[in-house]
Amino acid sequence: MENRDKKKVLIVGAYACAYSLARKFAEQGAQVFVAPGSDAMKEFATVVDIRKDNELLDFVLENAIDLTVVAGDSGKSDIATLFQENNQPVFCPTRYSSGICQSKVIGKKFMHRYNIPCPKFGVFEKASFAISYLENSNYPVVIKTDHHQRKGVSVCNNIASAKTIVDNLFALGEKRVLIEDYIWGHEFSFYVITDGYHAIPLGCVATYKYELEGNGGMLSSGMGAFSDNYRVSNRIKERIMQEIITPALNALEKEQKPYSGILGADLVIDDNENLYTIEFNQFLKSPDAQVILELLDDNIYNLFEACAIGSFADDYDKIEMKDENAIACVLCSGEKPVTIEGLENLDENTKVSHFNTKKSEEGYKTGGGQTLVLTRRARVLSKAVRDLYDEISVINYDGKKYRRDIGTIL
Structure with missing residues (x-):
């Protein structure tokens, strides 16, 4: 007879964030399913190759899933609305609120409409207008799609360089x-959990976006955290709630788009303690997800439910x-798949999350780009940093790349 005391959770996602989330649920006693998942997740979860929203709903109904969690950016999908209309508990915002x-x-x-602090910006649909704006700008500037x-x-x-980037972007469509x-x-980055009306801080993360040490090279989705x-002091965290998070949630409620789930904000604080909102994020990003989940001491099922x-x-x-510190570092690889060695030799206190590895007879193989996230926890950050880099040295494969300055403030 099936034990219904064990909650059934469906995680929608495939990469390192979904991996870490699914493992956290499994560690706390849930029966975990992941769609579409990955080879590495099969070690602690049931992986189902489902990619369409209506098929996910069918799976949930047929398997009596207690809670569905969308781990990451849901894109044009609107799983939340579909599941809510069918009375299925789901932890993620609707497409419109996100x-x-x-x-x-x-x-x-x-941000501009609701006076949420952010950098001065302009939006352009023609290259000539954008270049005219650039001719009167102070540098550096940030150009985004x-x-x-x-x-x-x-x-x-x-x-x-700014003109070249703008011309290339419009030329590419x-x-x-x-x-x-x-x-x-x-x-x-600053994260909260919210039901759209009530929000509680989940974590404040120092982030490393550039690919090379000293914030050199290209920007990435994240190389460490x-x-x-x-x-960021408690006083600044209170200001973030008062000046950014609460106004944003109140505005979404006013627009009849209440946001339920995890809301993240990428922020900058300058030397005069002025706060700037760079962008909002749906759910946790890797490697932020790894350090926050490593420190979470609450029951994640009860929290999300x-x-x-x-x-x-x-x-x-x-x-x-x-009451500890957690640190994570992303390991990258080249395009050619190669076997990863040393995973079995890692300390039991080191958490490994997989991005896009594939299982083979020789072991896990790299998938190109971001490959693994290693995470350590300790009472003192400096010890966590030493332990992390000691463990990174245990992992070996051709083309291994990572930043060696995670844990320092730049």
Whole structure:
């Protein structure tokens, strides 16, 4: 006879964030299913190759799934509305409420409309107008596509490079280009859990977006992170809630688009403690997800379910987190698949999350680009940093690349 005391959870996702989330649910006793999942997730979850929203709903109904969680950006999909219309608990925002996360232009215009602090920006649909704006700008500037992805972001130090980027983007068919001032200061991410009306901080993360040490090279979706971020005081966190998070949630409610799920904000604080909102994010990003989940000391099922069924405001006034520090580093690889060695030799306290590895007879093989995330936790950040890099040295494969300065404030 089936044990229904064990909650059934469906995670929608395929990469490192979904991997870490599914493992967290499994560690806390849930029966976990992941769609579409990955080879590595089969170690602790049942992987089902489902990619269409209506097929996900059919699976949930047929298998008596208790809670569905969308791990990451849902894109044009609207799983939340579909599941809510069929009375199925789901933890993610609707497509309409997450528009501020899906589109950089929508997000920036939303910030401007509701006086949420952000850099000065302009949105352009023609290259000539964008270049005219650049001719009167202070440098550096940041040029972005409308898509919510780091590969569409360029930092330009002079007008010549900025013009080249703008011309190339429009030549490649971009419909809208966003240009904003570059803000000098400390970059970090701030996350809350919310039911659309009540929000509680989940974590403040120091982020490392550039591919090379010292913030060199190209921007990426993330090369490393640590939490809690000691550069951001409790007073600043209170300001973030008052000046950014609460106004954003109130505005979405006013527009009849209440946001339920995890809302993230990429922020910069300058030397004068001015806050700037760079963009909003739907759910946790890797490697932020790894450090926050490593520190989460609450029951994740109860937490997410409370938002999904509407009891969050009554059930929670704080989220229990471990009084420790967690740090994560992303390991990248070349395009040619090669076997990863050393995974079996890692310390039991090291958490490994997989992006796109494939299982073979020789073991896991790389999939190109972001490959693994290694995470460590300790009472003191410096010890977590030493332990992390000791463990990274255990992993070996041709083409291994990673930043060696995660844990330092730049």
